[in-house]
Amino acid sequence: MDIDRDTLQQLYYYLKLTRHLEDRVTSLYRQGKVVGGVWTSNGTEAVSVGFSYALEKDDITAPYFRDMGAFLIRGITPRRIIAQYFGKKTGVSGGKEGNVHIGDMNFGVIGFPSHLADNYPVAAGAALAFKIRGEKRIAAACTGDGGTSRGDFHEALNLASVLKLPVVFFCNNNQYAYSMPHGKQMAVKDVADRALAYGMASEIVDGNDVIAVYTVSKKAYEKARAGDGPTFIECKTMRMHGHSEHDAAKYVPRELLEEWKKKDPIQRMEKYLIENNMVSEAEMKEIDERVRDVIEDAEEFADKSPYPEGKEALEGLYATPIGRDKES
């Protein structure tokens, strides 16, 4: 696939924005400014950036908690995201939710429930709606390798396959599910083999190569859009931080991290852009500055934002509130 200069630069921009935003959040966490914990996609940013950038505006996505790139690309602003981490009223959820539990249908983003793989059937259902209505839209969902062990993974893939739904399922195979290495999670070498059980097409892609992820996603989306059914895409990558920022991940062999460090998706894309003359020095500088500015602005915004009032906890339970249901 021929990818134009602008797209390549955008991919690069979002990779960087994702990395730096999460890095910043990590520092803020260490400073005690973040409420709750922090989980990042460090080292695996190409997955969410690649599959999200390949979506059309009307498509929808159900990211999981290591898909910061998806939120950013869909249009959830860093301001709202950092404010969410701070528990501020201006956060995506007005303080009701924290960290990456981000959803906003105005941007086609289905909120992530912690329960891994729960959103796989949900994404299939959105795709089902598109199919029923004869719309040319598709749905893309992502989960971790560990998440594929859950029953909802199975029920979703089976349903999608039987009904030939326009949905593409991604797996961020970052080698670990919390402390559990691949071999303790499943007895197949490739997560992609799980798709065999459903007669579903599958792909394995280098999850540190954003161009590859973007390309394979586009292809699968077009297939789904054409009515030719779902695809399961395994993105092989590596979780470079602990499970969360309070996990030192001593269970990960240092050599493995060393090896994967060399494959860093951002450096790799940078190298590609430069070697192929896809970015000028000035453009590169501009991208770096944009990333920095956007994050600084977002942090400042979040800092200055007010907390919600305690009693706001009572609001917004129902979309159709019923007069008599309020607790005294």
Next chain:
Amino acid sequence: MDIDRDTLQQLYYYLKLTRHLEDRVTSLYRQGKVVGGVWTSNGTEAVSVGFSYALEKDDITAPYFRDMGAFLIRGITPRRIIAQYFGKKTGVSGGKEGNVHIGDMNFGVIGFPSHLADNYPVAAGAALAFKIRGEKRIAAACTGDGGTSRGDFHEALNLASVLKLPVVFFCNNNQYAYSMPHGKQMAVKDVADRALAYGMASEIVDGNDVIAVYTVSKKAYEKARAGDGPTFIECKTMRMHGHSEHDAAKYVPRELLEEWKKKDPIQRMEKYLIENNMVSEAEMKEIDERVRDVIEDAEEFADKSPYPEGKEALEGLYATPIGRDKES
């Protein structure tokens, strides 16, 4: 595998006992003597008879609701079974449960909860216990083709595979899940393909050939017993009655039934025994009489048995009752 004369005759006996017992229960149902509904294994008896007869005494099994042969072979008497259908105190559960919701750990039979595939992880857990204790016992579970679409199927096979548990999973693929034909349940031709997702060994066997089912089961059990891991076995057969006796199954093409009628597992075994001189005319007669007598006796027993008293409903909630918990 060389199967001795006695084993062959026993397999035949249990096929017949299963068929005739369920036929009898069906008539009793029509007479209004059975409480609740009736679901039979009609046409698929070779599955439960084959896999159950291949078990050793110390093994355990988790049958589903079309596995009458399993109950009989494990030693649950027709008396207790018919009494269970009648809701009598002498039924397997003392009237607490009905029809094929039969379990009794004294006979290594794990009770069937209606929720299909729930007992797949349960059977894996029994196998896990055997493995932890270093016992050479195995567990065998069965469910329907429809049941394999459930999340618990996935979680069980994945767990069993990762932990290399001594468990064998059977699927009675009788072509339909209630009214749903194969193609509306899954997009793979063979249910056995589901095992690919777990790197699990699988087998496809003619589910109307009791010798084949018995043989393939034995082989899988020995493998499991030797510590070489689980197997998934698809038994291809055909449900010859409705889903239950109150379902006329108009959605099943008549030709399909005609075709499968020719493959009846009992006639087939009878023919095999006769052609191979594995049964004499006298023996055959004796088998028929035993079947008839056992069922007549069971029916009489059930008929004469008392109903439980209403207030027995309150008994036996806990294995370790606690003084103060009784409702006033």
Next chain:
Amino acid sequence: MKEITYVEAIQQALWEEMERDDSVFILGEDIGAYGGAFKVTEGMQEKFGEMRVLDTPLSESGFTGAAIGASLVGMRPVVEMQFADFISCAFDQIVNVAAKNFYRWKGRTPIVIRAPYGGNIHGGAFHSQCPEGWFFHTPGLKLVAPAFPSDAKGLLKAAIRDDDPVIYFEHKYLYRRIKEEVPEDDYVVPIGKARVVKEGSDISVITYGAMVHTALDASEKLEEGGISLEVVDLRTLLPLDKETVFDSVKKTSKVIVLYEATRTGGVGAEIAALISQEVFEYLDGPVQRISAPDTPVPFSPPMEEYYLPQVEDVVEAAEKLVAY
């Protein structure tokens, strides 16, 4: 107005809503050509097509999740559980995804789950349960449980039009056993409103589902002895219509809470708790509860009969309470 059964009322609501609004569709096991285990959707696939009356694989969590997803992008799915008992398999999707979507991130989730529930049909532990209590303790859901054909129709319509996830508990025992005149036009019963189905002066019976009929039968019997029951049919379980309940208690000062589910932690516990907190001073006697005991539903007829609350139980309790 025509007299129709409870199940016909459900059918009418489904058909009318499907005709009215293209975004309504139905999904579940065996609901297509077969028409569903209880024949509720019979003929609908022929009329509305395979995609709007959608047979799913045997996977409650999967198809409930799918309904949630479809609802997030503007559909109004109606899920059929073959038996309410199997809703346990979709529990996580319902309580953690559907119920919390709106509060957590303004995700509008207008799904309806039809749950054929209840005993008295010799179904045993897995085909007779009253699972409403599990969901009653889950903020974000709405629960309705009609006792009459008119409410069965009107509440199903309201549920389909509501923007929140609604579990619609339809009592299997009532399907073909009761008839009533039901408006043929677009008849909607608002969610969140209880109804006094029989006025009375001595004791309020607060109940729902099949037990409404048990209460009414008891009321007739008691009338002979001069005891007058007021029967309040909750209709909606969540959110509860406390006002109607309290008004009745204020009037009678004596209460029986009657429910078919197991006793401990059931919906009836909340009603009793609410009454004893909020209208305590009106009470002239202890708040009585009548329910099934705390065991699974037993199979054998004598046990099931003993287990389920009977007219006689209400009569006895009422006689005692009046004398209190």
Next chain:
Amino acid sequence: MKEITYVEAIQQALWEEMERDDSVFILGEDIGAYGGAFKVTEGMQEKFGEMRVLDTPLSESGFTGAAIGASLVGMRPVVEMQFADFISCAFDQIVNVAAKNFYRWKGRTPIVIRAPYGGNIHGGAFHSQCPEGWFFHTPGLKLVAPAFPSDAKGLLKAAIRDDDPVIYFEHKYLYRRIKEEVPEDDYVVPIGKARVVKEGSDISVITYGAMVHTALDASEKLEEGGISLEVVDLRTLLPLDKETVFDSVKKTSKVIVLYEATRTGGVGAEIAALISQEVFEYLDGPVQRISAPDTPVPFSPPMEEYYLPQVEDVVEAAEKLVAY
């Protein structure tokens, strides 16, 4: 006796039971080499081996089902849910398989499920829930919820030795925040017995879990103003120790039921209902309930604080109730 924390008490019970009885084993996510998300099982795999401290794939239903199966053939598995919130994924196995095995077919299912639950840790909707209410309405289960290190130890031992399925609700907030002297020997606290943790004369506060400490703090504050609270720690939620609760109510005649879970249909509703039915004549005022409101657990600190019952809420309610 040594002072140990709540989490140390859990650890002690696990270690001692594992040493005492070969049939005890532990399974769950990340509990092996990693020692569990809360480090409860730290060091145990080294000591007891990979099979008895078993890491499982991410599949709550699967490994809970497996625990059930192992228990049926004589093991005593202890399942760790990483957070109680994820127990919803195993709901069906718990309520339909484990809970009903014994009643339906005498299948003995001695499993223990450890469920780290509760809020006040800024965990948001999916890492703070109090799910005990869902299981409280399920006959066949036993539920315990210790508030002190001694009970944490003694009840876990009792749970492991019990022949029925027990859910052990351990409050995350208490893990490292409270200390107590705990008997070092084989200390077992019987299931089914509540405890009066503070005697008092004016009002009974019936509570459990982290709220016991809220009640005790309130009691201290109120003491100054001359109001005397009696604090009853339920310890076991199912089956309930009605006697101890009723005895306290008979003594004080006024009751506050305090629980951290959402209000409607929670455990506290049943307590209030029981009291208002069975010891009605002893009551000198309405049965008050204090709980979280009916929403998911909000994330932002001001909202979470508002949401969770606070000492001040108890103080206020007590002052009003005394004056009633």
